[in-house]
Amino acid sequence: MDWLLEFLPRNLDRLSVWIGVLCTLAIYSLLYRENPVYRFFEHMYIGLAAGYSLGPLGVDILYRYWIEPIWIQGYWAWAFVVPYGMYLYFIFSERYGWISRIVIGTLIGASAGLFFQEFSSRYLPQLNSTLQKPLWVSDANPDMTYGMMINNILFVVILLSVLTYFTFSYEQRGPVKRVAIWGRWFLMIGLGAIFGNTVMARMALLIGRIYYLLNDWLMIRVGGG
């Protein structure tokens, strides 16, 4: 196999930069319009990503949880798991397709069962912490300032008004409707904050790419690099 080394570049530093630049510019060419170069790299990306996932997500898990327990540790009962999981592949058969639903049912049932655990470990502590927020200064909470008190009241008011907005069990009218409208506005503040954060996260990725093109490829030192 060593003869293959002759065909692979020895110094990968510059080559890696050129490959990265080619990939970046090819993907960005979509900003102009859909074109064959973009399509080529898009399909290559899908192929590489799908191929890569087979190693760590397929072979690694099968080796760790199936091959090792049977062939190395000798727990024979695991032998039935993969044949049972193989029923999933019956989905491609018109005649036997329904059998795959047995395995899908196992996954769905287990996910439903696990959700009960998740609900109590994730949502109940949040509910608990909300209900435990002190809303006025008293001897029971001597460290609390008026600023914290206002924030706590605001927290509960926003939470209740947004929950009111999401209550669809009966027609909202009168004071309930007014609270729901306030809830919708508070919701917009939350969504605006999420949107702003998302934009900044994407911008960070874009800045990273531009930095790569300028710094690593064109050797223009920016940002004190």
Add this chain to the structure above:
Amino acid sequence: MHMLTNLMAQQTIWRLPEESRILFATLIVLGAFVLILGLAPVLQTLPPRGRRAIIVTVTFLAGLFFAAEFFLPVDWTAIFPKDDPKRNFLTPAIQPAQNVLQIIGALALGLGTFGLVRLHLRNAVQRRAQWGYSIVLLVSFVVMATLSILNTLAEKEIVERGPVLKRAFSILFDYTLVQLDAAMFSLIAFYIFSAAYRAFRIRSIEASILMFTAMLVMIGVVPLGAFISYTLLGLPEAGAPEGANFLTQLEHSIGLPKIANWVLTQLNAPAQRAIEFGVGIGGLAMAIRLWLSLERGVT
């Protein structure tokens, strides 16, 4: 019977003997394949009602196991003796059950990959429109899958990580896939601006609140916000001193970065929590419907 109980207690019944383990394991795996795949024609003879009954029962039992493990009290000694007071009799089986789910999940991943490869293979063989791109996908898939599997096996020291594998995997993963990944996700930055423009064009109170908050957060979390607040406007950057009056405290807290942080932690957090409560209750209702097979589309 007494001997069987002893064997189960020592867990020897679940393990193959050390000598000839590989041979026995291979035979049992082959037997399991024959047994379970051979069961398919038998299952096929069931009427539609019987088929649905099997799926519903399996779904219910899978959910029941995890639900029961969680809801059953740990103090269950009267019926099932146990060695650890912090768990009930189902707890020891939780990890193996999760491993089973991992294995089935890995097989499901193969199912998706198989579907992708089948589609593009068909495109290439039948020379449908743009079949050349399918060839690109298939070639990159096969090469990367081979290298990724070999690399995973090399990590487990099953195969040797030679210089060819090391260099070829590095070129395809570090220098190509990672770069394509970063470029593809950074591309979203351009489209998110286009989406923002469309969203903010709608003239309503809600859209205005959304836009104002988004702008505030965007400016507040970058150095521009600090520059406007502390350099241009000359607001104090540090916190207010102990015992300062209300106006001084206010002056120390109206810098854009501080307002953005306050919006994120005090206004955004409760709104998010309310959404999460809604999602949680909806998820719980859906979990119960799926567990009891009331969702017709699944079973």
